[in-house]
Each structure stands twice: as C-alpha cells, then as structure tokens.
Amino acid sequence: MIRRFFESIGRYFLFLKMVFRKPEKGRIFWRQFVNEADKLILSSILLVGVISLFIGGVLVIQTASNLENPIIDKMYIGYMVRESLILEFCSTMVALILAGKMGSNISSEIGSMRITEQIDAMDMMGVNSACFLVLPKVTAATILSPLLMLMSLALGLIGGYFVVETTQIIPTASYITGIKAFYNGFYIFYSCFKMSLFCFMISSIAAFNGYYAKGGSLGVGRSSTKAIVTTSILILLSDLIVTELMLY
Amino acid sequence: MIKVEHLNKSFEGKQVLKDISVEYEPGRCNMIIGASGSGKTVLLKNLIGLMDPDSGDISYGDRTLSKMNYKEKKALRQKIGILFQGSALFDFATVIENVMFPMEFFTDWSAAQRRERARYCLEKVNVIGSDDKYPNELSGGMQKRVGIARAIALNPEYLFCDEPNSGLDPYTSILIDRLIYDLTKEFNMTTIVNTHDMNSILEIGDKIGFIHEGSLLWQGDRHSILHTDCRELRDFVCANTLARNIIEGR
Numbered sequence: 016m017i018r019r020f021f022e023s024i025g026r027y028f029l030f031l032k033m034v035f036r037k038p039e040k041g042r043i044f045w046r047q048f049v050n051e052a053d054k055l056i057l058s059s060i061l062l063v064g065v066i067s068l069f070i071g072g073v074l075v076i077q078t079a080s081n082l083e084n085p086i087i088d089k090m091y092i093g094y095m096v097r098e099s100l101i102l103e104f105c106s107t108m109v110a111l112i113l114a115g116k117m118g119s120n121i122s123s124e125i126g127s128m129r130i131t132e133q134i135d136a137m138d139m140m141g142v143n144s145a146c147f148l149v150l151p152k153v154t155a156a157t158i159l160s161p162l163l164m165l166m167s168l169a170l171g172l173i174g175g176y177f178v179v180e181t182t183q184i185i186p187t188a189s190y191i192t193g194i195k196a197f198y199n200g201f202y203i204f205y206s207c208f209k210m211s212l213f214c215f216m217i218s219s220i221a222a223f224n225g226y227y228a229k230g231g232s233l234g235v236g237r238s239s240t241k242a243i244v245t246t247s248i249l250i251l252l253s254d255l256i257v258t259e260l261m262l263y
Numbered sequence: 264m265i266k267v268e269h270l271n272k273s274f275e276g277k278q279v280l281k282d283i284s285v286e287y288e289p290g291r292c293n294m295i296i297g298a299s300g301s302g303k304t305v306l307l308k309n310l311i312g313l314m315d316p317d318s319g320d321i322s323y324g325d326r327t328l329s330k331m332n333y334k335e336k337k338a339l340r341q342k343i344g345i346l347f348q349g350s351a352l353f354d355f356a357t358v359i360e361n362v363m364f365p366m367e368f369f370t371d372w373s374a375a376q377r378r379e380r381a382r383y384c385l386e387k388v389n390v391i392g393s394d395d396k397y398p399n400e401l402s403g404g405m406q407k408r409v410g411i412a413r414a415i416a417l418n419p420e421y422l423f424c425d426e427p428n429s430g431l432d433p434y435t436s437i438l439i440d441r442l443i444y445d446l447t448k449e450f451n452m453t454t455i456v457n458t459h460d461m462n463s464i465l466e467i468g469d470k471i472g473f474i475h476e477g478s479l480l481w482q483g484d485r486h487s488i489l490h491t492d493c494r495e496l497r498d499f500v501c502a503n504t505l506a507r508n509i510i511e512g513r
Contacts, residue, residue, distance in 0.1 A: 132347045140341070141340035141341045
C-alpha cells in the first residue's frame with residue numbers, strides 16, 4: 016500500500032510534466048482556456064454566491080450571539096465576520112465546495128474520455144492529450160479562482176449587511192465600521208494565494224484521476240470519488256501548512 | 264511499409280504475443296484475424312505505439328519505432344489514421360469539428376480550407392448534412408464513417424482499424440468494409456484491419472494473418488484462407504456458416 020502511494024505520487028508528477036508542455040498552438044490553448052473558464056469558474060458563481068450570502072448572514076448572527084458583553088464594541092462583530100470570511104471561509108470552505116463540483120466535473124469528463132478511447136485517439140494523432148485537455152483547466156482554475164474568492168468575500172459581507180439591516184441585531188453603522196476596521200491587505204493576498212493553490216490541486220488531482228481511470232463507467236465513478244476525497248484532505252492539510260508559513 | 268520482427272509481449276508473466284514477424288505493404292488491406300483474446304488488439308496497440316513490446320522491432324519504412332524519440336513518434340503519428348472500435352469521436356465536438364480536429368493541430372490551413380477538406384472527407388464516407396450534429400446524435404454506422412473521415416483527414420500513409428464492424432448490422436458492415444477497401448486503393452495507404460468478422464475477411468482481405476494464442480500461425484489472402492491446412496484456422500473459419508458453406512461447396 017505504501018509502495019502504491021509513492022508510485023501514485025511519482026505518476027502524478029510525471030503527469031504534470033506532460034501537462035506543462037508548450038501547447039501545440041496558442042490559439043487552440045486560449046480557446047480552450049476561455050471554454051474552461053466558463054465551465055469551471057463562471058458556472059460556479061451562482062453556487063458560491065448563494066452559499067457566501069447565507070454564510071455571511073449566519074456569521075453575523077453567530078458572532079453577535081457570542082459577543083453579548085456590553086464592554087465590547089459592536090463594531091467588532093463586523094470586524095470578526097470580515098476576518099472569518101477572508102481568512103478561512105472564502106478560500107478554504109469555498110475550495111472544499113469546489114472540490115466536489117469542479118473535481119467531479121473534471122474527473123468524470125476526462126475519465127469518460129479515457130474509457131471511450133478518445134484520449135487514445137488524441138495521442139495517436141500526435142496531440143499531447145494531457146496538455147490539450149488538462150492545461151487549460153488547471154490554468155483557468157488557478158488563475159481565475161481568486162476572483163471567486165473576492166466575489167465570495169463581497170457577497171458574504173453583503174449577506175451580513177442584509178441580516179444586520181433586517182434584524183438590527185447590531186447597529187448597521189457598527190457593522191460598517193467593523194468591516195472597515197484594522198484592514199490588512201496581506202490577508203487578501205494570503206486568501207487569494209490559498210484559493211489559487213487549492214484550485215490548482217483540485218483541477219490537477221481530479222484530472223490525474225480521470226486520465227488514468229480504468230474499468231468502465233464504474234471506474235470513472237471511482238476516480239471521481241477518489242479525486243474528491245484526496246483533494247479535500249489535501250486542501251485541509253495544505254491550509255494548515257500555508258497558514259503556518261504565511262501568518263505565523 | 265510496416266515491418267514487424269520477432270515481436271514478443273507479456274502481461275504479468277503471461278506471454279500474449281509470441282515471436283510475431285510480418286510485413287504490411289502499401290495499397291493493401293492487411294487483416295489481423297483471430298478469436299477474442301488471441302492477441303490481435305495487443306498486436307495492433309504495439310504497432311501503433313500505444314504499447315511497447317518486450318522485445319522485437321517494428322519499423323515504419325526505414326525507421327524503427329522503438330528508436331524514435333518523442334518528436335519523431337509525433338511526426339509519425341501524423342501519418343497514421345486510426346479507426347477505433349467504438350469510433351472514439353470527441354463528445355465535445357460536432358461531426359465537422361471532429362474531422363477538422365487533426366487539421367487544426369497539424370496544418371496551417373485557414374478555417375475555410377479546413378472546413379472544405381473536412382467536407383471532402385465526409386463526402387468520401389457518404390456523411391452529408393450532419394456537419395453540426397454531435398456524435399451522440401449519430402447511429403453506430405454513421406459514427407464509424409465519421410471516424411474514418413477523421414482518420415483520413417490528413418491523408419495518412421497508414422490506416423489502422425480496430426474491429427470496424429463491431430456492433431454494426433451486416434449491411435452497414437459491408438458498406439464500412441468497402442469504404443475502407445476503396446480508400447486504401449485510392450490513397451495507396453497501408454491499411455491494417457483488426458477483425459474476427461469472416462464476412463470482412465472474405466470481402467476485403469488482401470493479406471491475412473491469423474493469430475492463435477499469441478502466435479502468428481498462418482498468412483495468406485482471402486482466396487487461400489478457404490483452402491488452408493491449418494487446423495486452428497479451419498476451426499476459426501468454419502465457425503462462420505457462410506464460410507463453411509463455401510468450403511463445403513454448398
């Protein structure tokens with residue numbers, strides 16, 4: 016089992032070597048990049064947006080219910096909601112959600128191409144199938160995912176604002192003051208970096224599992240599940256490591 | 264010409280190909296025949312480089328496949344057209360985009376030129392008016408035809424067909440066989456067809472190699488196959504009613 020684990024790691028890096036070759040034609044790569052940006056990022060906007068709005072609102076209520084001490088200024092509720100969103104929710108939690116959506120999409124798409132010999136057909140034409148199929152997905156997910164993180168942050172804060180405005184759980188002015196207080200731009204960079212890293216892992220690991228899928232449609236299902244489980248664990252593990260390295 | 268010399272291939276200790284030596288000439292329909300599990304597909308995958316042999320050589324012209332580097336293999340593959348058993352058309356592309364796919368990568372033709380060439384190939388295989396359909400909207404026979412159109416899009420020197428008739432009705436099978444045969448003659452391609460369909464063998468087999476348990480037991484053409492002394496081949500041939508009737512003069 017340990018041997019198989021190390022073999023998989025080796026195969027993953029050899030796979031990345033195939034993926035990160037110069038694309039045959041830039042024009043084709045950019046066309047695929049735009050397609051993948053649409054399929055992986057734009058199509059995730061609704062899901063991420065809705066979840067972020069609700070989580071923002073829930074965070075306000077939870078934080079407010081835990082900070083009832085009259086000595087503590089109410090603006091800290093807004094501040095804590097903002098920090099929670101930036102530091103953890105908008106990158107790590109959104110990435111875990113995307114691991115399911117994006118990961119299964121990529122893995123099943125490439126896996127079904129593998130079992131129907133479409134990848135063999137590409138290879139036999141002399142096309143680097145790994146580069147053609149995977150590079151646009153990985154680059155689109157890695158480069159554009161920080162935009163999802165920023166959108167998630169904005170919508171999370173708006174969700175909080177709606178809750179504050181409608182329930183008056185704290186004064187609206189305090190919430191606004193809180194979300195503007197003690198702003199640290201590095202946290203945004205840290206969160207964007209994490210999001211990019213997580214989305215790189217999601218797209219490349221899902222593609223790797225799909226690319227080497229075998230055993231018919233059951234095999235495609237297995238590769239999809241494996242991709243989601245592996246990326247979810249790796250996201251949490253790398254979250255710990257990146258946080259230790261960048262914030263401590 | 265493709266030349267195979269002393270090819271051996273094993274999987275987990277089981278020898279699947281045993282000392283295969285054969286030559287495939289241009290302008291001829293070369294058939295690899297044999298029962299399921301005899302090693303036909305493994306031989307085909309070795310020939311096209313999807314598998315590496317344990318020993319032995321495969322030469323395309325004067326170049327040995329195992330000695331080619333990545334770039335040389337890539338260049339060779341552009342001279343090869345393949346029809347896969349399940350057609351292997353790209354789900355994400357329409358019929359015409361499937362045929363244009365190799366041209367996009369390996370030619371500098373304009374979009375109009377690519378489209379024109381794709382239409383020519385589709386006309387050759389008699390697929391007209393389905394340019395904008397997706398593969399899942401086509402019948403099995405149509406998918407095979409589009410697969411052939413894609414395979415010949417770059418005017419290949421070599422055409423490989425893996426079980427071109429599987430899943431097709433007898434009438435469509437004959438049409439596909441004749442199409443492969445006509446294209447082979449017209450473009451002087453070295454065509455290798457992997458099949459166990461006796462109708463195809465008798466219809467288009469210019470040169471036939473019979474594989475039994477990984478060994479190439481017999482070579483000949485579609486006329487001599489009916490008069491063979493090879494017992495295993497006779498058993499294989501006579502499993503087909505039509506061939507048995509011909510042999511028995513009925």
